[in-house]
Amino acid sequence: MDSNQDRKTYTRRDLLKLAGAGGVGLLLGAGGVGSLMMNSKTTASGSPGTPPSASEDIVPFYGKHQSGIVTPMQDFICMGAFDLTTTDVQAVRELFKSWTEACARMTAGQGVGDESTNAFLPPKDTGEAIGLLPTRLTFTFGVGASFFDQRFGLAGKRPEALIDMPRFKGDALVDDWSNGDVVVQVCANDPQVAFHGIRNLARIARGKAVLRWLQQGFQRTGAADPKGSTPRNLLGFKDGTNNPDVKNASVADEVVWVPPTDGPAWMTGGSYMVVRRIRMRIEVWDRTSLGEQELTFGRHRDSGAPIGEKDEFAKLDFSKKDAKGRPLIDPASHVALAHMEGKVQILRRGYSYSNGIDLKTGQLDAGLLFICYNRDPRKQFVPMQQKLAAQDRLNEYIVHVGSGLYACLPGVGQGGYIGDTLL
Ligand SMILES: C=CC1=C(C)c2cc3[nH]c(cc4nc(cc5[nH]c(cc1n2)c(C)c5CCC(=O)O)C(CCC(=O)O)=C4C)c(C)c3C=C
């Protein structure tokens, strides 16, 4: 590494401005952003005790609702479920307090805990996010049905909507990839920042909780698609086109947030998160004709438009017929069924995953980490999935292998902690 001679000192804000203008590449040689940031006046983000980085990289952790639900999707996810190993509810409360503190710091671009200077102790922060911006890091916590079993004396507080998920036709669920006492969805625009988030939560949990399952996921990055068009799933189709517009608060209230009238009171402002790990039979799909693929979804692959239309956002009109009088959008297509006659909506927030290959078959182990939020899964996700599981043309190409339903806690106020309305 060269010396600091002749190096102009840039603030983080300077750097972000240049990045926005596309100037960083011109300004920096192979030493790149990291070296410049480490030598700049501001200490590297991620090192304990440093000031927060530029606001555009921060999604506030504290608020009425948890972030990571209606806030815009980031490019990467690292999601895991923990099983509690303690049976002491006070220890769970302490864990949730420690997690809150760590999340508030990490989302603000700081490391976990105070700076570690004792060479004889392991550092408090694991270090892989030192020098990295928080890249809109969010943490979203939920508790599963097992959180309300006899261990913590919370059985009376289990929400009625937190049902045991029914078995759906075709399910091939693996227990190791399902359920869990506490789920944490960690999203960021950098995979290492997201991984650092969940890794440090697991570290803090030592002696109180262990990871039961973990799944990383991705979508196209902002760098590859600066316009931010609808991302494509691994079957090549635009996925998310007809998601409800939750920027509109009344839509979010209708579809996502638990109102006081639904109860229990501690869930007001929370939501229910459904996770389905859905493996895709990619090799079969890749041998399927374009016509069949489009028939399966009810949309054109390249434009994302409903069959017979040109515009991705054209209204789905199931009454339209072709020259032979057959519906343009097949009634057994994915969108025709998932549309639920326009009466039921969910907020989808899924990511593609790729876990290498299945060593037994040599086939790709890849698919969709399907995540959705809804106000009451008994009225939204469950009837929708029942219909899809029974009739969807897409079922030929997918299999559900993991599942979880979680009560997503309300947001945390300053000075509060995750789950403080429940614990
Ligand atoms: C039970 C809910 C749903 C599951 C499970 C699900 C799996 C799944 N979906 C795709 C790809 C697409 N889904 C699309 C639309 C769509 N999907 C659901 C629900 C589930 N999908 C809904 C509610 C909708 C919107 C229906 C509407 O009213 O228009 C689309 C089309 C584009 C879009 O609107 O997003 C695609 C593509 C896959 C690959 C998959 C399982 C692997």
Ligand SMILES: [Fe+2]
């Ligand atoms: Fe779908």
